[in-house]
Amino acid sequence: MQSHVTKWGNSLGIRIPRTLAEKIGLREGTPVDFEIKDNAIIIRRKRYSLEMLLSQVTPQNVHHEISTGHPVGREIW
Template identity: 50%
Template sequence: MAVVVAQKWGNSLGIRIPKEAAEKIGISFGSELEMYVAENGESITLKPRSPQKKYTLEELLSQITPENRHDEIDFGTEGRELI
């Protein structure tokens, strides 16, 4: 167990996570964490957030099928767009 001190960081409070604890849960500088506070307020749990997959344009376009495409929608004209 490590003892950490809460310090002022802007309008919030921040704590430093000891190197050994960060390595144990697999986080590094810039890692996103989910924070859970127990109902009784006596404990905080930090969980590394799973990174979201970055899709390529080709991957997204490959998912288009005739079944999931919609028909063209005519919204008409307003103002002087066609001039």
């Protein structure tokens, strides 16, 4: 399969054929990492683990409890 590099604003872009994207579950908005190895560009889907996400939680970025108002209908537990 072949594609071409095109100019997108101040950057360059490459269209990824649908068949390749579907094989690895790549969709619009999927975060990716780039790596250069042996004169090749490697694109990897960015993976998150619960441990990695939780390691970024600090007392400074934990949100406080918020009030959404009084219960309405059958919201009482």
